[in-house]
Amino acid sequence: MSSIETRTKGEVTIRDLTKSFKIDGETLTVLRKVSLDIRGGESLAIVGASGSGKTTLLRVLAGLEEPDGGDVLIDGAPVHGLGRERAVIFQEPRLLLWLRVLGNVAFGLEVQGVDRAEAEERARRYIRLVGLTEFETAWPRQLSGGMAQRVGIARALTVQPEILLLDEPLGALDAMTKMTMQEELTRIWDEEKVTMVLVTHDLEEAIYLADRVLVLPKEKGGSVRLLDIDLPRPRDRNGARFVTFRKQLMAEFGLH
Secondary structure, eight states: OOHHHHSOSOOEEEEEEEEEEEETTEEEEEEEEEEEEEOTTOEEEEEOSTTSSHHHHHHHHHTSSOOSEEEEEETTEEOOSOOTTEEEEOSSOOOOTTSOHHHHHHHHHHHTTOOHHHHHHHHHHHHHHTTOGGGTTOOGGGSOHHHHHHHHHHHHHHTOOSEEEEESTTTTSOHHHHHHHHHHHHHHHHHHTOEEEEEOSOHHHHHHHOSEEEEOOSSTTOOOEEEEOOOOSSOOTTSHHHHHHHHHHHHHTTOO
């Protein structure tokens, strides 16, 4: 069997990635010569100060932005535009208000031309996975924030991506709901074996969810840093090593 056949799917390779924007006639470089390898099936969190390029990096991985220079490869193939091997979850679930939960989750499959009966059967599996079986006939307006985000996660997973890209998906939730959703994301990631790349401003969330944390530099031209979070799962937020990692990450941003 060849190495290509045995390679884990969902591997991401980033080489010398550069991205800038024009603002009032001035060029602002937000990513400069970023190189990174993301292992298939791993959970990577991206943190950084405001304006450090976290969301820009995620959008480049999603194919929503084209880089100015460098290469982005998924399973060895260059990324150009959107692809079925990737799914994106934003902070707001962006549910379709005229469709019930089942219709929202099945929508992506129907757009791809999957027969409605098959799409709904697959959608029910992921509705069950996120714990919303009793709500499959509910309208989006009847859901809490946490429930709506679960629907968004189910919709993304139903198309069976290799890579799940999350842009501060829990940022709008209250503290208790956020902690519950972090536990749910860990369970879903473990069950589905997808590569998960998460942008977050919550350092504790990064430590709880990630195998590694990518720290984008505060200063333009600075080096990115990678922190291995070698903690067993499920993770104890009050454990001594968890607290040590939290202090280490806070120090990266000059916090104490």
